[in-house]
Amino acid sequence: MALRAAEWHKLPVSLTELCINTTLRCGQSFRWRKSAEDEWSCTLHGRILSFRQDPDHLHYRAIFPSSTLPTPPPSNLPSASQSVVSDDDDTLALIKHYFNLGVDLGQLYEQWAAADANFKKRAPKFTGVRMLRQDAWEALVGFICSSNNNISRISGMVHNLCLHYGPLIGYIGKEPYHDFPTPDALAHPQVEAHLMKLGFGYRAKYIYKTAVMVQEKGLAWLEGLSNPECPPFGVEPTPAGELLEGGREGYRRAHEELLALHGVGPKVSDCVCLMGLGWSESVPVDTHVWQIAQRDYRFGKGKHSSLTTATYTAVANYFRKLWGKEAGWAHSVLFTADLKTFSERLVTKTEVKEEKVTVKTEPDRSSNALATTAIKPETRKRIKRPSVSEQQGVEVKAEVVTRSKRRKA
Structure with missing residues (x-):
């Protein structure tokens, strides 16, 4: 197999179709980190992927591990011995899959704006928010960590999981990059106590017990809950005409089966369905989304005066009816537009x-963002x-x- 030094490549994608600076920071995935100015890096499927962006192109580079990993190189660039690309490299296919690039996002925004005046008002400042197609197992563990947490702290937990239990892929400069740990790696009895020491709190037990359950059932069981039209990377989608179980029934089955896992409630289940299993009609409703529903969609009165199980279902069904099959994606755009992290930079005089x-x-006691x-x-x-305990884990500006x-x- 011929090998050559990794180079930067570019893909023609405009900022209105994909904005990585927003998409990678809005609480979908928790592993992306800055490896240089305006450069994001993460391990995916046995390689380190790095991205840069200009108004018209997405620039990308893949770093694969060599047979024997070198010591960290002194420079900020990957060493030639580890930066290799094979002739049968599937990186471009992975990128298109991960960022859902087969979907015309501009057309979706127009469709949602035509159906919803509030979306039309808020979305133009947040173009390019794409729904990531993550591995189901990573999404499951990441959103178990999201319980009563904020994005910064969730990212720290997920980083620690990879650092202590994931395979080392390589380095950028002196920074090691580990892939996401497998269920087998997290199913050992000592994992729970170790995660407690690392600051995971009650989530340590959830992660360990869920890893044991997924190990016993097999990853094929978890991935088998995927939308057959949006299967895991490397699996061909099932043509719509051949679907035996799709639409709402397939989504409901996936949602219910996930609820049997430790640390998975309705919101976490919907996050995994949406961002890990390809069920784009899934609408996670947390405190933050509930506030949006109250403020912009007249919820919060009568029988829907608080976020109960019935209200959760009512809000999700309302958004599904309003936005259609890709309701979860539209909901994520509004969720992102409402995050303080992004809204502050848009304020003008x-x-x-x-x-x-x-x-x-x-x-926010039930969300991965700030209320x-x-x-x-x-x-x-x-x-x-607020007391010190109330401010714990929250950056108060x-x-x-x-x-x-x-x-x-």
Whole structure:
């Protein structure tokens, strides 16, 4: 097999069709990290993938491990001995699969905007948010870690899982890159205690027990829950006309079977269905999404005054009816548009209101993001500062207060 030094390649993809700086940071995957300025890297399917982007192209490079891994090279570039690409390299196919590039995203945005005035209002600032097609096992473990957590801390946990239990693939500079651990690697009895020491808390037991269950059932069982139209990488999709079980019934079966695993409730199950199993009609509803439903879609009154099991189903069904088959994707665009991480950078002077508003940031107890609510001026004096325990795991930024108009005497 001929080998050659890895080089950067480019794929014609506009920022409106894919924005990696948003897509890789919005809480879908928790393993991507900056390897250089404007460069993102992660291990996928036995290689290190690195991405850069300009307005018209996605630049990518694949680093495969050599037979014997070298010591970390001194420079910030991968060494020639480990940076190899085989003639039968399937990296381009993997990239197209992972980023769902077979779907015309511009057309989807137009479809969702035509059906929903709120989407039409908020989405134009967040073009290029694609639904990742991740491995089901990685998505399952990642979203078990997401319980009562924020994106930064989830990323740290997933990084520790790879560092301690995943196979070493190679280095970028002196930084090691490990692939995601297998169920077998996490099914040993000592794993739970070790994860507790690493700060996983109650999630340590969930991860260990779920790894044991998946090991016993086999990865084929988990991957068999995938949408046959969107199978795992390397598996040919089933033509729509030949589907024996698809649509809502296939999604419901996958959702219910995942609920039997430790640490998997309705929201985690829907996240795995959407981002790991290809069920794009799956709509995860957490506290953050519930706030969007209340604010923009008139939920929160009568029998839907709080986020209960019945309300969860009602919100998800409403969005499925509104946005159609790809409802989970549309929901993720609005979720991203509402994240404080991204919304702050979009505020301009013309968007700042003159009314004085205090912004309170608090932990979202059932989401992988931060819940943010605006407090009316007349109630702000009654607000208590959150305790240290309430702020745990949450980056609290300085509140921005606009000047209020002075009333004339």
